[in-house]
Amino acid sequence: MRITTARRIAQAFFFALFVWLCVVATVGTRLWQWRGWPIRWFLELDPLVALGTALTTRSLFPGLFWAFATIALTILLGRVFCGWVCPFGSIHHFVGWLAQRSRPLKRRIEANRYHRAQAVKYCLLAALLAAALLPVGRMMLGSLQTGLLDPIPLVNRSFNLAVLSVADLAAGNWAGAGRFYSGAGLVGAVFLALVLLNVAVPRFYCRFICPLGALLGVIGRVSPWGIGARRAKCTECGVCDLNCAGACNPMGPIRPSECLMCMNCLDDCPSVEPIAYGPRPSPAGEITSPGMSRRDFVISVAAGLAVVPLARLGGATANDWPAGMIRPPGAVAEEEFLARCVKCSECVRVCPTNVLQPAGLSWGWEALWTPALNNRIGTSGCQSNCIACGHACPTGAIRPLTLDEKLGRGGFEAAGPIRIGLAFVDRGRCLPWAMERPCIVCEETCPVSPKAIHLEEVEQTIREGATVRLQRPVVDPARCTGCGVCEHECPMSGQRAIRVTADNETRDRSHAVLLHHEKQ
Amino acid sequence: MIPPDPGPGPVATRREFFRRGLRAGAAIAATGGLGAWLWNRHPPGDFGRTQASDPRKDFAVRAAGPRMAIATGRDRAAMLRRALAAMGGIERFIGRGDRVMLKVNAAFATPAILGATTHPDLVAELARLCRAAGAASVIVTDNPINSPESCFELTGIGAAARASGAGLFVPRQGSFRAGTLPGGRLIRDWPVLDEPFAGVTKLIGVAPVKGHQRAGASMTMKNWYGLLGGRRNQFHQDIDGIIVELAMLVKPTLVVLDGTDSMMTNGPTGGSLADLKATNTLIVATDPVAADACGATLLGKTFRDLPYLVRAGEMGLGTADFESLHPARVPAQAS
Known part of the structure; x- marks a missing residue:
């Protein structure tokens, strides 16, 4: 079996599992209801959820230790989570492929070239983590805003509130309960917009926006294995870019922090094994820097640090707390x-x-x-x-x-x-x-x-x-x-x-x- | 031409791979260790929890015994001096090196003449007398209802404190500390003024005599309300209960109750000279319950009209039957 087939099976499996765990997030004891299904599992696997809450609260909620599995995997093998596991990534992968497959080869290769704007996601990550790190208010805790862009909460929210609700409505309230969500339109619109961006550039979200991808890119820099090209055997045909998911320049010098481990380059290369998966660094060289300048980093961190105190100036966590906002039972202060x-x-x-x-x-x-x-x-x-x-x-x-x-x-x-x-x-x-x-x-x-x-x-x-x-x-x-x-x-x-x-x-x-x- | 290998950077030798493997292993171990260390260190809800301390403030000079003096006249400073003299002199209570806090009633940003707040003449004279008795420092404080800065300025208390060399402490949010009063039902895990008490050795409460719509009267015992922080207005649901608990919370060195003019109507805020009546009395006592029982008579009441005085007396927090203390009566002197 080709490695890309294995990857597609993994993607399909994890995507189906994700949808299933959304569907069963319904109180009840039937097979398609909660019973004992681990409905939080994808969120617990997400290192950005674990890191974000660890920064804001100096603590790790027990289930979030699952994120360690993702981090260990990334340290060893790079961004395998992005290319093989992430359900949001799989949606982008599929829609991107669907939108691009009939286009001319030249255009497809060009669409998958590395773009320096791919550094934006590292700026977003830096800003979100800086906001989480800054202690504000009486309890001196940070503000966790990673969930706005973090792909697992984002796709979870989009499926729970928009996609499945629409499906449920169409199926005549199959889930039993009404599924009306104020603001579901906005959630769905954001989801749709991010998915449709694949028409312009495949995996647009993963390359330019995803803060989790940025985090895994930084973590994966230390991995001992990776994709590498042997330039002596390379004809520089450029076909390795044809289906490259991460726009990581597999021909070299490769950018390991952009590589999603989709393995398409191994499949597509027409020569005799000039591109291979093996010990790093790649023979054709590597660019391990995220492409974010020191100035970009400082500006991002400063923006992240500024934005939470500015939000708190409204007084919603102080005397002007919103009396209409009734939190669920058990919600902490x-x-x-x-x-x-x-x-x-x-x-x-x-x-x-x-x-x-x-x-x-x-x-x-x-x-x-x-x-x-x-x-x-x-x-x-x-x-x-x-x-x-x-x-x-x-x-x-x-x-x-x-x-x-x-x-x-x-x-x-x-x-x-x-x-x-x-x-x-x-x-x-x-x-x-x-x-x-x-x-x-x-x-x-x-x-x-x-x-x-x-x-x-x-x-x-x-x-x-x-x-x-x-x-x-x-x-x-x-x-x-x-x-x-x-x-x-x-x-x-x-x-x-x-x-x-x-x-x-x-x-x-x-x-x-x-x-x-x-x-x- | 195809450029020859190797490209830039280190070569993938066995040595290099070994180095990278070690680094990856170390990174995994470090992440796992950090995760284990952070594992539920702060369970959800941990940050809202406070460590309630014992908030009691005991500054009574028991060796002096229960003492009380009632002066009559119009000159507050003179009445204060004569009352203290009749109690054996301020030196019985304030000694060399003492750090004295004056808890005034600065609740409202209104001028002293309206009688809603402690009169600045009393603040200045008390501060002067304490210094003369050897006190190392005197600070004046309250947690007012209106804007604190405005209250201290418009009442004249701030200026009086400055003129007499006393310090002024304006509470901030961080000046309070959660406390649970032993035996209390109301003051539980509640913010109580704490910061300015650091180093304080003597406490004198100074309050005017005022009628009070909810409590019946606001005098020296109700004045301790100003030590409470938080949304303390909810205690109006049990005003007698909170005043009694405040009497359990605070044991002052002395209280000074100013009935030169008493607020007969529209208390505790007043706002008009028509609310005041010249009652020409100033009470100094070691026992706030006795002082307030005496002050009640200026409002045409007895302690039996004020449930918190009855309860405080029954609980042994003071003597509501103030005459049993044989207060020294100091008439106005012809000057």
């Missing part, structure tokens, strides 16, 4: 959350009621595509007996709770249940409060026991002169967990008459409404 969340949307996908949504830009760009609840969009609020999101999170931005901890029982009585917010009755919109009509759906559906909503009974003489007995809902902040079921069920479907804000959320002591001893 906001500064640490921003230091851990890679915007992969695994939690959003797994949420059985679809109440968990990717944030847009209204809470600051640092929070873009991070998870927050929207009690109108899903099939219900946050379910009392569900802890799926925390167990789907690869980085601990949402802690993996037990049901006992979430509900404040079995040893957690003193701490009380995890509160994600507090419901407020809008007495100007509530039927029994404002419009002399009975309702109390909120009280009936409140899942907390004893109920967090109780009723005030009044006899009221209404317009026609009759007397009605009205029950008016009142929220007890000591019991309300902010689950949002009441908001979801409120019959005022335009703007609900009972709405949850993040006030009193457990994850931040300074957001408390209640006195300490009043907590259950």
Whole structure:
């Protein structure tokens, strides 16, 4: 079997596995549901997720040790992950091939020549890591923005929110739950744009943008093996560039940090083994520098360092914290959350009621595509007996709770249940409060026991002169967990008459409404 | 012509390969070691956690015993001097080398004449007396409600401190430290003013007599509210409880309660001279509960009207029946 065939099989396998792990990120016990599938595995394999969170939190969330496997592989063999494993890379590879295959050979060879703009990805990596490294705020943690461009979170997010949702919609809600995601259009548009760029230049994203590729390129510089040309046997025909995925100049001097180990050059070379895989350095020479000048590096790092403090000037992690942004149960305090969340949307996908949504830009760009609840969009609020999101999170931005901890029982009585917010009755919109009509759906559906909503009974003489007995809902902040079921069920479907804000959320002591001893 | 091998750089010899293999092995070992070292070093939620300390501040001079003096008059500085003299002199409380903190009430950025804040004359005279008694330093502080800088300037407290050689400490966010009061229900893992207490050996609370819509009255005990940081306004849900806990938190050397003019209406902010009544009294005591029980009478109340005084008395935090302390009464002198 040719090595390129083996590569294609590996790519197909890992891509299928990736799609499968996205599909099964659905709460349930059937074969095509979560059961025990390792749905976070690709994210855990991603060294940029591991390195980014390690820089921001000086800690490695246990599952992220998988990234060590990728790093060890890259140290030994170069960017094999890019060429053989990465599902996003495989999409680019395939679409690039599809778009280019009927074009003239000369044009294809030219499209695969090394371009100095390939250094841009190293600049992006430097800026993102600098932003992660700079401690800001009270907790002195960095801001993790690698997830915006990191291919694994990006493709994960795109499939979970856009691709599979569209497929699901077309298949008539096969997954069972509704799949509506605010801002999925933007996620899908970014994905589509990056994929379509392959029409212009194959593997455009991998060559010019991918910060993970840049990281693996830097790591892979030390690998003992690589592609090399023996120029004595070379006719300089240039065919090795015909299908070169990384635009790494295999004819030499090769750029090992650009080489994706696609092995196409070995296949395409018409002579007798002038290009071979073997011990480095390549006989025809190597250029190991990423092509980024010292000035580029300094500018990138400076930009990365500047951008987070500038974002924090908005005060969203200080006094002007967004009360409408309700984080899922188990989410850590906001500064640490921003230091851990890679915007992969695994939690959003797994949420059985679809109440968990990717944030847009209204809470600051640092929070873009991070998870927050929207009690109108899903099939219900946050379910009392569900802890799926925390167990789907690869980085601990949402802690993996037990049901006992979430509900404040079995040893957690003193701490009380995890509160994600507090419901407020809008007495100007509530039927029994404002419009002399009975309702109390909120009280009936409140899942907390004893109920967090109780009723005030009044006899009221209404317009026609009759007397009605009205029950008016009142929220007890000591019991309300902010689950949002009441908001979801409120019959005022335009703007609900009972709405949850993040006030009193457990994850931040300074957001408390209640006195300490009043907590259950 | 095809250029001959080798190209630029080192040749792929066995020696070179061995070197590269070693380097790769070392890199793998280093990455693995680093990963193992970082392995869950800070579990999620670790950074929000604080180490709550014991925030209690005890500066009482117990050897002096419970002492109290009530002076009458209009000249605050003179009343202060005479009251202290009647208690055996400030030297009983402040000695050579002491570092004294004056906890004033600078809550609002309003002029002293409106009576919402500690009068600057008292700040200046107290600072002078402390220095005269041998104090090495005097600092004046509060964590006000309005903008701190404006509060200290507009009340005249800042200028009084400067004129009398006292230092002024304006709290910053980092000046507070999370503390849990032993036996407290409210002050748990709560930010309490900490930074300016470094090196302090004596604490004097100085507050005006004010009516207070929520607590009934704001005097020397309510004045300790200014040591709290964070979103302390939530304690208004249990105002008596927090004032009692503040009495557990703070044991001052002395308190000075200024009832020269008392705020009878619209307390604690006031805003009009019409809110004030000339009550011509200044109280100095070692016991804040006794001082406030006496001050309550200036507002036409007794300690029984103020639940926090009743509770503090019952808990043994002070003597609500201030007459049992036989306060020295110092009438105004004809000058």
